[in-house]
Each structure stands twice: as C-alpha cells, then as structure tokens.
Amino acid sequence: MKSIKRFALSAMGVAMLLVLTGCVSVDKATGKPIGFIWNTIGAPMAEAIKYFATDKGLGFGVAIIIVTIIVRLIILPLGIYQSWKATLHSEKMNALKHVLEPHQTRLKEATTQEEKLEAQQALFAAQKEHGISMFGGVGCFPILLQMPFFSAIYFAAQHTEGVAQASYLGIPLGSPSMILAACAGVLYYLQSLLSLHGVEDETQRDQIKKMAYVSPVMIAGFSLISPASVTLYWVVGGFMMILQQFIVNYIVRPKLRKKVREELAKNPPKARSFSTPNGRKDVTPEQPTAITSKKKHKNRNAGKQRSR
Structure with a gap:
C-alpha cells in the first residue's frame, strides 16, 4: 500500500507538470509558446483575453476570469464524466466491501511471496467479476482530452x-502574488474536502485525506513562482472545481448509489472466506466437504477391518 501511495503522489506531480507544459511547446529563442495546440487552442484564447481586456475595456484580470470560466464550462462535461466513473467505482467498493474484504485480509496476512501472489490474483479476479477497475475507474481518455x-x-x-x-485589484499580473497563491491553495483544499462527502469506506476516506494536502500545496507552490495572471486562472479554476464537486456530491452520487444498490438487490453477491496464513479456521465452503468425505472413507475401511 505504501508503494502504491508513493506511486500515486509521483504520478500526480508528473501529471501536474504535463498539464501545465506538456501540450504546448515553447520557442527557446523567444520564450513564446508555439506548436499545434497553441495555434489551434491557445492563440484563440489569447485573442479572446485581448478582446475582453482592450476592446471591451474590462481589463486583463476580468478578461482572464471570463475566458477561464468559458473554457471550464466547455470541458465541464468531461470533468463530470471523469468524476462519474470514479464515483461509480467508489460506490461499488462500498457496496461490495463484504465481498472484497476476505481477499484483502488474505493478502494482508500472507507471509510468503507465493501466498501474496495468489491472494492478489484472487482479489483482482473478484474485482473483475464485479466490474471494479483496479485503477479506480477513472480512465485516461477524459484526462487526456482536458489536458490541451x-x-x-x-x-x-x-x-x-x-x-x-497590467494589474487586477492592485495586484500586478506580471509577477507572483502571495495573496492569490494563498487563495488558490485554500480553494483546492476545500475542493479536496468536498470530495470526502459520501465516501463511507474508512480506508478510502483516509487515503483521500492524505492526498487532500498534495494538490493544494502543489498549486500554491507553483503559484509562488508563476505570474499572478496564471495564479488568477488557478483561482477561477478552483471555484469551478468546487462547483463540479457540488454537482457530483448532490446530483451524481445519489443517483449512482441508488443504481448500484438496485443492481446488487437483484443479483446479490456472496462473500467468500479463506484459510489465513496464521492458521485461523476461516475456510471456503468446499474445504469442509473434502474433509468430511475423507473421514467417511476412513470409517468404511475401519468397519471392514473389524468384520474380518
């Protein structure tokens, strides 16, 4: 579990860097963005910012806010779909806890590499049987579509x-702003706390709580070395993430919870138990049958010997 958490933290850091810089190339000589993504998506956004800032006289701060909201609304369905998949996975995990727990206990108490491998295979098979993805049900496609x-x-x-x-509310947009950096960190932390809503499994809640500090700290850290114009974009993005989380918590999750419970009510899964490495008598239903038949066989032989 610790290695998985370390991998998740590293993956989040790499993903953040990819999101910020991976899709747009920068000319080394001029330092300006270039490439297909910039020409097709970035440059029109820059023109939209200039339009609202200069042609409409709203200023660059308000222009960045407007364009960010427009972009976020465009990709909001992708974000909700991504959250829908993750929430469905979470609800299935909660509903099937009694099915997966014996496998998890068996894996936790395994003492040899062979036992661990066997327990892992059994756990993955049970997850696959009930349509639970080992990657959390998120998928890469919605994320890749949003990255550009x-x-x-x-x-x-x-x-x-x-x-x-330019400046916005007295804050120079060309240099870092501690005020906006703090606002961005607080907003992303609030969004992380909201993501705990409705998560019943204590293990999942603990993992989310630990991860809840990573994104805000990274956003605040990047904000302290980035122009305030970029941090303003993150602040608006934080508000939009909170809006998306409210939609997930109070619209998406209740519907998915009802759907999962109805499906399991029609076809209830049965939990399986296993013998554990420490010798506790926690066995599958097939094992007592084998033991009983063996005893009967011995009794028959004993009877024949007595008759002789």
Whole structure:
C-alpha cells in the first residue's frame, strides 16, 4: 500500500507538470509558446483575453476570469464524466466491501511471496467479476482530452500581449502574488474536502485525506513562482472545481448509489472466506466437504477391518 501511495503522489506531480507544459511547446529563442495546440487552442484564447481586456475595456484580470470560466464550462462535461466513473467505482467498493474484504485480509496476512501472489490474483479476479477497475475507474481518455485546454489557457494567461504590464485589484499580473497563491491553495483544499462527502469506506476516506494536502500545496507552490495572471486562472479554476464537486456530491452520487444498490438487490453477491496464513479456521465452503468425505472413507475401511 505504501508503494502504491508513493506511486500515486509521483504520478500526480508528473501529471501536474504535463498539464501545465506538456501540450504546448515553447520557442527557446523567444520564450513564446508555439506548436499545434497553441495555434489551434491557445492563440484563440489569447485573442479572446485581448478582446475582453482592450476592446471591451474590462481589463486583463476580468478578461482572464471570463475566458477561464468559458473554457471550464466547455470541458465541464468531461470533468463530470471523469468524476462519474470514479464515483461509480467508489460506490461499488462500498457496496461490495463484504465481498472484497476476505481477499484483502488474505493478502494482508500472507507471509510468503507465493501466498501474496495468489491472494492478489484472487482479489483482482473478484474485482473483475464485479466490474471494479483496479485503477479506480477513472480512465485516461477524459484526462487526456482536458489536458490541451488546461495547457493552452495556462500559456494564454501568461503570454497574452499586454497582460504582464497590467494589474487586477492592485495586484500586478506580471509577477507572483502571495495573496492569490494563498487563495488558490485554500480553494483546492476545500475542493479536496468536498470530495470526502459520501465516501463511507474508512480506508478510502483516509487515503483521500492524505492526498487532500498534495494538490493544494502543489498549486500554491507553483503559484509562488508563476505570474499572478496564471495564479488568477488557478483561482477561477478552483471555484469551478468546487462547483463540479457540488454537482457530483448532490446530483451524481445519489443517483449512482441508488443504481448500484438496485443492481446488487437483484443479483446479490456472496462473500467468500479463506484459510489465513496464521492458521485461523476461516475456510471456503468446499474445504469442509473434502474433509468430511475423507473421514467417511476412513470409517468404511475401519468397519471392514473389524468384520474380518
């Protein structure tokens, strides 16, 4: 479990870097964004920021807020779908806890590598049987579709002509802002806390609580070394993430919980138990049958010997 958590933390850090920089190339000579993603998505976003800021006279701060909201609303269905898959996985895990727990206990108490491998295979087989993904049910496709938009708006907020010389509410947009960095960290922390809503399994809750500090700290850390224009984009993104989490908590999750319970009520799964390495008598139903038949066989032989 510890190695899985370390892998998850590392993956989150790499994913954050990929989201911010992986989809848009930067010209080494000029330092300006280039490439297909920038030309097709980023440059139009930059033009939209300039339009609201200069043509409409709203200023670059308000322009970044408007464009960020528009982009977030466009990709909101992808985010909700991603959350829907993760929530479905969570609800299935909660409902099938009595089925998976014997396998997890067997894996935890395994003493040899062979026993651990056998327990892992049994756990994966049980998860597959009940449609539970070992990767949490999230999937890569929705994330990959969102990455170009995140990367493009990140560079648009930073490299739009005129934004570095502008200010918003007295905050220079061309230099880092501790105030906006703190706001971004708090908002992403609140979103992480909201994600705990409805999670009944204590193990999952503990994992979410531990991971809840990672994203806010990373966002705040990046904000302290990024222009305030980028941090403003993250602040607005934090508000939109909270909105998405409210939709998941109070609309998506209740429907999925009802759906999972109805499916399991029609076809209730049966828990299986296993003999554990420490010798406790916790066996499958097939094992007592084998022992009984063996005893009967011995009794028959004993009777024949007495008759002689």
